[in-house]
Amino acid sequence: MPLPELPHYPDVVSLIPNSGVQFLDFGFSLIDGEGKKNAKAPADWGFYDPHPDTRVSAQELPILLRRGAEEMTPGREDYAIDTKRLLQFVERTWLPIPLFREEPGRSFHQGPVNWARAYLVRLGERDKGGNEFRLVVALDTGLMDEYADSGYLAPSSDDARNGRRFSLPGKTDFYNFLLNQPWLRDWLNELFKTMVEQEESRRANRREVVLSPEEILDRMSGPNEPLARYVAFIDLLNQLDFLPKLLFSDTVTAAKQVFVDVDMVLDLGNSRTCGLLVEAEPDSRGADINRAFRLELRDLSRPEQIYVDPFDSRFEFAIARFGLNHHSHRSGRADAFSWATIVRVGPEAVRMAGSRRGSEGRTGMSSPKRYLWDEEPSQQSWRFNGQTLDDEWEGFAAQGVFAGLVNDAGKPLHAVTAGEDDLPTLLARYSRSNLVSFALAEILLQALVMINAPAQRLRRRNADLPRRLRRLILTMPTALSLAERELLRSKAEAARDLLYLCLGRAERQFGDEPGKLEWIEGPPPEIILKWDEASATQVVYLYSQIALAFSGDARAFIRAVRGNGPADAQGHGSEDGDSLRVATLDIGGGTTDLVITALRADGKGSNVTIFPKQLFRESFSLAGDDIVQMLAREVAVSALSRTIQQSIGRERAEALVQELFGGNRGDMTAEEQLRRQQFAMQIAAPVAVALLGEYEGYDPINPPAVETRVLGDFFRPDAPPPPGLVTSLERAVTEAGASGFRLMDVPIPVDLTEVDRIVRSLVGDMVRALTEVVWHYRVDVMLLSGRPSRFPAIKDSIMETGALPAHRVIAMHEFRVGQWYPFRNREARISDPKTTAAVGGMICLLAEGHLHNFNFRSDDLYARSVARFVGKVEANNSNNRLQAQDVYLADLDFETIEDLPDAKFEFRGPLLLGVRQFPNQWWPASLLYMIDFADEEARTRAMRRTPLRVQLKLESTKRPRVKPNEPPEKVVNDRLAIGEVEDCDGGVLSGRQQPLRMRLQTLRNRDGYWLDTGILIDV
Known part of the structure; x- marks a missing residue:
């Protein structure tokens, strides 16, 4: 079970205002591993619970008479709540707890009443500390001013400014007023009803049992037993005495707003995703790679669990619930414990996907990144995964603040243009491309909560200062088309914008220019897409060798790698002994990438700058x-x-x-x-x-x-x-x-x-073809990364070609990287090669002036299009071969051309367009576009006039936003569009008569990938 390490909280823990729902983790045992009872934990609690006919008032409460053997109040005991009955009531459910504001004289203010909740779990086996229970305390850090008509529901700005403390009252007298509030009483009564009905269901071996109010009352030991069990739970927490006092850091006073900036690198993969964060101290200009830390995901449906390793890219639509929200709303705080996003990712999503019945409709997918190309609204509505306490499946995934900010296709309302749907979604027919934004928003929210979490800040300097995301760096597949890169950038920007609108950190500006937002709490995170995954892996290797093993002397490293023997015989033409060629074969879940880079060292001794130049890059969709x-x-x-x-x-x-x-x-x-x-x-x-x-x-x-x-x-x-x-x-x-x-x-x-044999039969030809390229470029060293690179068939296939000697092929999972690496194992090796892309992306970010002994011009690793030949890929050709007779455009260089050659090809029916890099027709092509009739009316109208003759053009592309006072970047555009269409008689079809439509499509089966369809037999 992926339990978080329990922190050692100080007596007073600081919270960051408006940092979302924060979590505190605690562990304890009622009986230790040797069978001894915890002396602090009472065995039971005795209560006097007057019946209605003997009550002094209509809302009289149960009175705690006895705590174990300790008498609290003289009186007649009506019943006792032992720990078994208590745990039966409170386990695996969220309960409000009274963390009230302290007053002088060991007294407490009446509230705040709706900002803290607790979740208790009995572990299947004890954790490393020997604890048999985990308690998770959730805190809604949103500040809310106190008003006479609404009561004291949440901490206020005044509380933060004055450093007021909050803690758990030790006496019931201080929170009896809370027990009389109807919303809490009804919450506890509903929990009790659910508990009893589940017991009856198990006894009767029936799926569902519904009891009447009278039957529920008959099963109570007293009319207020739910309240008595709740009082026993609060008293247990008091006796265990591990909850710290809480206060808010003063971030509301403008003069005190000092932030710690945090950068996050995300390797968003088709199969798995890996995240890494690093802080920059307020008094320093850069960040320290040695203080980088992993992204943590909190499981919201099993909140005692946290995931720190690379996680599954699957996502599911789900509403985050922190208890019975319909009762919480009645307190007067409708937005209490509101989780901004509407999807879950990683292991939680995988588990949810396994609970589906099928009749509820589509609730998620294996990875939205696979469908980055699909901007068409879904024909079916997306629905929430998960069951309510009433065992009813959720409806359309169109609830919550987040859904109110997008239209039916999932496009942000603030970014729609004239003629597009500008109404909030009702049917949740989100395009699969826009779902990339939904998943990224959830990951961003988890990161924002994590960096401001008390447990995380306590491990860092300036623990009381708030954190904010400064930059989000996304790594990419090596040969991702430039068109898809711009799509990915736009989806990342949409994720950021939507999340910050939900959190109140941005406001929409209405005007002529779509996409305009006003940022409330400083600048938003900058989105950076510069480095591919294979190049990032190279940088991990170079940093470990040059900065650490060779103390910054890049020339000595290059000489050591090239040597005086066979490496010199591979001479690099006019290049001297200060150059090196490195290849990286990165095999992920969705793509296999190859990058070959020439490295040149400039400088002397340890004062050296490394200039990279990419010589070759390629990606295949076989992985x-x-x-x-x-x-x-x-x-x-x-x-x-x-x-x-x-x-x-x-x-x-x-x-x-x-x-x-x-x-x-x-x-x-x-x-x-x-x-x-x-x-x-x-x-x-x-x-x-x-x-x-x-x-x-x-x-x-x-x-x-x-x-x-x-x-x-x-x-x-x-x-x-x-x-x-x-x-x-x-x-x-x-x-x-x-x-x-x-x-x-x-x-x-x-x-x-x-x-x-199976692995070799599938990927052997591809690996050998890529290794031939490695031999052609006379590479000095070849790196293998990605989880599948651990398969023996991969390295063996490379060795069998004879392109490189064995000592020049380095499997990154065997590479001893050192203690600095955030994802190292006990032997300081890279246990999971998936992590190298994220770590390498972080090094690329910091390599220009922020790292000791390592100056690397990562800005030279800019995106280039590898599309040289464009043509029709056969629909039944699983190898994506582009035959010579089907090539429509040849010898293209998108770095230099302003428009496409004047060439036309015949269209007779739907066709897939692919691109390849080399003229050799045996070299695999990559699917990129689908050309089809725009609709059925166009199909009917135009079929009699086929074959149509189609000419392609370069689609106009907006330049990406740049910082003020910076020159605009050169935008290389490789996105194609339909230019001119002629019918079989030579007539030009334009305007509404133009019957064709061209769209991105990088999967052969438009219905979906096998992990989403489940199709295992293709015949």
């Missing part, structure tokens, strides 16, 4: 997720098919497997589509990933013996596949005629030699 898909099909699905064959024969079994895991059918239900998708994501893919994990240690010279395991062995006992999915698949197989079928008992062969 790690494709390996997972093939293994899922060849191992998991094949094993399932063989098992079914034993009951119903081969022909019927193959037909059933095709029906379950093949493409869409006209009669396929939503539940069947979900079952297929969940099987791929929740069962087949985990089996493939587990096999690949074992394959990373495979030795082809001494291969392990083949063994057989059952499917259930691939899952931890505490994390099995969704039971509903297992039951549904078993029912489908049984209905097809198989008897006694148990999915978790399906035998799976663990044959690592076969895994090696």
Whole structure:
């Protein structure tokens, strides 16, 4: 379980005003590991709870008479609440807690009443500190002035200015007034009702039991038992005595507004995402890479968990709930504990995806970045994932402040232009491209909360100062088209703008210019897209070697790497001994990238500047997720098919497997589509990933013996596949005629030699082709990065070409990087090569004047288009080959051309356009565009006039915004558009008569990637 390390809080903890929902983590035990009871924790609490006919007043409260053996108040005890009954009531639910303002004389003010909540969890196994429980305290840091008619609901600006403290009252007398507030009483009564109904449901073995108010009252020990359990919970927290006092740092006084700037680098991948942050002290101009720290994601539905490693890029629509908000609203604070975004990312999203039923509609996807190209509004509405306490599935994902700032396509309202939809969304038909902004906004919000979290600030200097994001640096796939780069930039800017509007840090300005915002609390984070992932990996290697191993002497490093033997024989033409050529093969989840860079050292001794020049870059869409898909099909699905064959024969079994895991059918239900998708994501893919994990240690010279395991062995006992999915698949197989079928008992062969063969068959040709390029450029050293680079077949395929000797091929997961690396393992090595892009991006940011012993001109690594040949890619060609006869535009150089050559090609029906870098037709092309009829009316009107003759043009592109007083950057544009269209008779079709439409499309299947569709069998 990914539990956060428990901080050692001081007696008084400072909070940053308006820093969102902040969390404090605590651990404790009622019984220690040796079976001894915690002396601070009472065994039970005794209460007097007068019945209505004996009450003095209509709202009389239960009176705490006894705490364990300690008598509190004389009186007749009606019932006792022991720890078992208490935990049954408070576990895994958010409860308001009274953290009130302290007054002189150990007294407390009446409030604030709705700004603090607690969440208690019993751990499955004790944490490293031996704790059996975790308590998470959530604090809404929004300030709110106190008014006579609304009460004291939240800390105020005056509280922050005067340094007033807040803590938990030790006596019930100080918070009895809170127990009388209807919103809290109803909250506790509803929790009690839910608890009792769940007990009855378990006893009756029924899905749902609904009890009447009279039946609920009959099950109470007294008329106010929910209040009594709540009082016992607050008293337990008091007796354990670990909650610190709280106060707010004064950021509301203008003269005291000093901030610590924070930069964040994000490697937003198709499969996984990695984030890194670094602070710049107020009294320094730069940041220290040695103080960089990982991005943390708080799981909002299991708030005791935090994720610090690279996380799954999946996202799901979900409303963050911090308790029973419908009761909280009645307190008078409608926006209490409002989480600004409406999606969850990472492991939380993966878990949510497994809980879907199918009938609720689409709730998320594997990675929005895969669909950056798709700007079309969705045909179906997006819906929230998750169940309310009433077991009702959520509706359209169009609730909350965030949704009110975008239109139905998901475009920010402040950025719409004339003629576009300028109304807030109702149907949530967000384009998949705009969902990149939704996911980025959630990641940004998690980062903003994290950098101002008390636990994080206590580890840093200037712990009481507020933090703000200064820059967001996004790394990119190496050969991402310039058109897609500008799209990614615009989505990142939209994410920032929408989030800051939600947080009240920006306001919309109405005028002639769309996209204009006024920033309330200083400048917003600058969005930087400069460096690709493979180049960033090179910088990690160079920094570790030059700055640390060679103390800044880049010339000595270059001489050591090139040597006097074979490396000199690779001479680089006119380049002297102060140059080096480095290649990086970065294999990620979605793309495989190759970059070759020439490095030149200028200067003497350790006072040297390194000038990089990229000689070659290329990306292919064949990568790690494709390996997972093939293994899922060849191992998991094949094993399932063989098992079914034993009951119903081969022909019927193959037909059933095709029906379950093949493409869409006209009669396929939503539940069947979900079952297929969940099987791929929740069962087949985990089996493939587990096999690949074992394959990373495979030795082809001494291969392990083949063994057989059952499917259930691939899952931890505490994390099995969704039971509903297992039951549904078993029912489908049984209905097809198989008897006694148990999915978790399906035998799976663990044959690592076969895994090696499968990996080689899929990526071997690609790796060899890229290695040939490496040989052509006479590279001195080659780096391997990305998680799939750990597979033996990758390095072995490179070695078999003879392009480089073994000692010049460096796998980054084996590279000893040093103690400075934020994601190092205990041996100071890079345990996960995925992290090198984010860390390298941070070094690129700091390398120009901020790092000791390392001056690197990262500004020379600017984006270049690799599209040289444009033409039609065959729709059934899975290798994306662009044949010579299908090339429409050749020898392009988007760095220099002002317009495209005057060349036309025939259009007879929908076609995919791809681009490639070399004239060789065997070199793989990359899909980039789809040309089709604009609509059915245009199709009907124009088909009689085909073949149409189409001429392409360069689409006009706005220059990106630049800082004041800076010269505008040169904008290289490689986005194509339809220029002129002629019919078969030579007539020009223009204006409304022009029937075609051209759009970006980088996936062959417009319906989606296999992780989203679940299609494992392509035939």
